[in-house]
Amino acid sequence: MGKFIMNRHKLIFLLTLVLAMGGISISLMSYSVSKASIHRAISDNELPLTADNVYSEIQRDLVRPVFISSMMASDTFLRDWVLDGERRVESISKYLQEIQSTYGTFISFFVSEKTRQYYYGNGVLKKVQKTEPRDVWYFRVRDLNQPYEINVDKDLAHQDALTIFVNYRVYDYAKNYIGAVGVGLTVDSVKGLIDGYQEKFRRSVYFITSEGTVMLSGSKQHISGSHVRELPELHALLPQITSQETGSFEYRYKGSDRLINTRYIPELKWYLIVEKNESEATQVIRNTLYINLGICLLLTALAVYLTNLALKRYQTQIETMATTDSLTHLPNRKAFEIIIDVIMQERIRYGKDLAVILLDIDHFKQINDRHGHFAGDQVLTEVALIIRSCLRSVDFVCRWGGEEFLILLKDCNERNARLLAEKIRETLETRPVAHKNVPIHLTASLGVAMVQNGERIEQVLERADYAMYQAKALGRNQVIFSNFKNG
Ligand SMILES: Nc1nc2c(ncn2[C@@H]2O[C@H](COP(=O)(O)OP(=O)(O)OP(=O)(O)O)[C@@H](O)[C@H]2O)c(=O)[nH]1
Numbered sequence: 001m002g003k004f005i006m007n008r009h010k011l012i013f014l015l016t017l018v019l020a021m022g023g024i025s026i027s028l029m030s031y032s033v034s035k036a037s038i039h040r041a042i043s044d045n046e047l048p049l050t051a052d053n054v055y056s057e058i059q060r061d062l063v064r065p066v067f068i069s070s071m072m073a074s075d076t077f078l079r080d081w082v083l084d085g086e087r088r089v090e091s092i093s094k095y096l097q098e099i100q101s102t103y104g105t106f107i108s109f110f111v112s113e114k115t116r117q118y119y120y121g122n123g124v125l126k127k128v129q130k131t132e133p134r135d136v137w138y139f140r141v142r143d144l145n146q147p148y149e150i151n152v153d154k155d156l157a158h159q160d161a162l163t164i165f166v167n168y169r170v171y172d173y174a175k176n177y178i179g180a181v182g183v184g185l186t187v188d189s190v191k192g193l194i195d196g197y198q199e200k201f202r203r204s205v206y207f208i209t210s211e212g213t214v215m216l217s218g219s220k221q222h223i224s225g226s227h228v229r230e231l232p233e234l235h236a237l238l239p240q241i242t243s244q245e246t247g248s249f250e251y252r253y254k255g256s257d258r259l260i261n262t263r264y265i266p267e268l269k270w271y272l273i274v275e276k277n278e279s280e281a282t283q284v285i286r287n288t289l290y291i292n293l294g295i296c297l298l299l300t301a302l303a304v305y306l307t308n309l310a311l312k313r314y315q316t317q318i319e320t321m322a323t324t325d326s327l328t329h330l331p332n333r334k335a336f337e338i339i340i341d342v343i344m345q346e347r348i349r350y351g352k353d354l355a356v357i358l359l360d361i362d363h364f365k366q367i368n369d370r371h372g373h374f375a376g377d378q379v380l381t382e383v384a385l386i387i388r389s390c391l392r393s394v395d396f397v398c399r400w401g402g403e404e405f406l407i408l409l410k411d412c413n414e415r416n417a418r419l420l421a422e423k424i425r426e427t428l429e430t431r432p433v434a435h436k437n438v439p440i441h442l443t444a445s446l447g448v449a450m451v452q453n454g455e456r457i458e459q460v461l462e463r464a465d466y467a468m469y470q471a472k473a474l475g476r477n478q479v480i481f482s483n484f485k486n487g
Contacts, residue, residue: 008311016304023296031289035282039259042276043248047261050197050274051246054205055263061185062150062267065166068103069148069182073168078110082170082178086115089123097121099183107163107184110170111138113177141167141180148182150267152215162187162216162224164268187216194218202280207270210242215270221253222273234258241271256280325399327377328384336398336406340457343396343408347451354451355417357407358464359387359424362443362476364403375435379442382433390424406461414450414481421446421479429477443477452484 072078081092092110099108100121110119111128118125128135137151148168163184170179194205195218204219212228212235221231229235233251241247241262249260256279263272323335347354361367361383368376380403387397387405396408407424409417425446432439447468451460467482474480 008308008315011311012304012308015307016300019300019303020297023300024293027289027292027296030292031285034285034288038282038285039278042278042281043250043259043261047203047248047259047274047276048246050203050205051261051263051272054194054197054272054274055265058265058272059267062164062166064103065164065183065185066148066150068099068108069166069168072099072108072110072181072183073147073170078181079170079172079178082112082114083172086112086117089119092119093121093123103183107186108182109184110179110181112179113142114179137165137167138180141169142177144169152187152268152270191216191218197274202276204273204275206273206275207265207268208241208273209270212238215268219275222275234260241273250278328381328399330384330388330405331396331398333398333400333406336396336400339396340408343410344451344457346410350411352411353413353417355409355412355414356449356451356460356464357409357417357421357424358400358447358461358468359405359407359444360446360468360472361403361428362445362472364442367440367442371435371438371440375433375440378435379433379440383428383442383444386427386431387424390420390427406464417448417450418479418481421448425477425479445471445476446479447471447482448479449482450484455484 077095078092081087081095086092096108096110096119108121109125111117112119116128118128128138130139134154137153141149148166151165151167152162153165154162163186165184166182167180168182169177170181172178194216197203197205198218204217204222206217206219206222207215208222208228209215214222214224214226214228217224222228227235228238231251231253233253237249237251237260240249244262244264246261246263249262251258251260256277258275259278260273260275264270265272323331323338325332343354346352361379364376364379367379380399383405384397384399387407391397391407391409394410395412396410398406400406409420412420425444428442428444432441434440445468447464447466447470449460449464449467451457463482463484467480471478471480
């Protein structure tokens with residue numbers, strides 16, 4: 001039985017393990033598959049698509065000012081006015097104002113090579129000087145071997161707002177360089193675009209220089225003017241980002257995985273970075289994972305509970321079946337073997353008497369032969385009931401085998417054991433069993449033995465058996481008491 005209990009616990013443990021492991025691994029597997037597909041969707045499609053869109057918007061925004069600047073550079077009015085000696089500042093101011101109002105919010109300017117005057121819509125802003133760091137751009141354009149450049153700078157005329165300037169070289173009719181003209185476009189429109197993307201697609205869009213300075217950003221983590229070194233893992237990627245035109249990378253920040261797509265914008269000499277917090281994107285499937293794990297544990301607990309319940313029930317049934325005689329419903333010899341050690345120990349501990357009676361129905365074979373096997377069965381069943389009815393609830397009776405019964409009388413002295421054995425014998429003799437209205441008379445022979453100190457149960461049983469055979473030999477239907485001294 002002990003072995004069975006251990007096996008049941010082992011079985012329950014293994015079942016828990018298999019169910020829990022199965023459930024957990026299925027949940028984790030589906031989580032990792034979903035996560036991988038989200039990862040692929042973000043890095044292969046979403047981010048490059050956003051980068052492409054932002055880039056084409058930027059290009060579109062830049063094409064217009066380049067076109068306007070090119071028109072201004074070839075405008076005969078401007079060139080004639082310069083060649084005429086830059087007289088009447090109002091006329092150039094009016095011209096620049098016109099450009100501004102015609103094309104919206106652009107700033108327009110002209111810097112003369114001859115006078116180094118910086119003209120804008122309100123007249124002369126200043127004189128550009130080689131020594132002035134802010135004017136470096138002009139001398140760069142002057143030496144430029146291309147018709148124009150795009151420069152991102154702060155605009156003095158507009159409270160240093162970050163502006164994208166298109167600086168176009170202007171030539172006179174003899175192809176001599178006479179100055180630089182152009183328009184400036186505040187980056188507000190690009191910023192608006194970035195903000196729009198951020199809100200719509202929940203991703204960060206920002207631009208960095210090759211040195212890692214954040215130039216323009218709609219992201220809270222990458223504030224304009226900051227440096228990527230503040231995010232060490234992103235900073236470590238800088239050499240890779242700046243060594244290729246486009247790329248996809250991953251880095252971790254504050255415990256969450258960030259996927260980025262980078263693209264070099266040659267017009268601005270900046271790197272456009274579109275970033276998505278993967279941990280945020282996978283939050284839903286993570287929640288699903290937690291729910292799945294919860295359900296799996298719940299089902300495991302339920303399955304284990306029900307299995308345990310069923311096993312316990314079957315175990316009890318099997319144990320009962322194994323220790324009960326199916327005909328008389330009395331305990332069997334196996335049950336006796338289980339409890340006898342405890343009863344013997346109790347006898348020693350409490351110093352109480354213990355009597356053993358072996359009862360054998362007389363000429364039972366004849367009953368079978370005369371009345372049939374079923375009648376024999378009925379006799380056995382009724383004998384069991386009669387014996388039980390003569391005993392106290394603390395006494396034990398079992399079917400010892402065939403037509404033999406064994407009785408243990410707890411806390412019962414020699415005299416009482418004798419009396420009880422006699423009572424059973426007498427009851428059996430006087431109470432015939434009615435089988436199909438035919439009374440079957442029966443008697444029994446009983447051997448009684450008192451358990452003696454230091455005696456093993458096998459020895460007591462041997463004495464009771466011997467006494468019972470003596471009763472048979474002496475003519476049956478009697479009780480013989482085993483005298484310990486005589487054996
Ligand atoms: N009907 C029935 N008969 C059984 C059962 N178990 C054993 N028997 C029979 O009981 C008979 C016992 O016969 P024996 O051992 O010769 O003893 P007896 O006829 O009782 O004679 P004595 O014991 O000498 O008085 C056998 O014929 C067995 O087949 C049972 O469960 N049902």
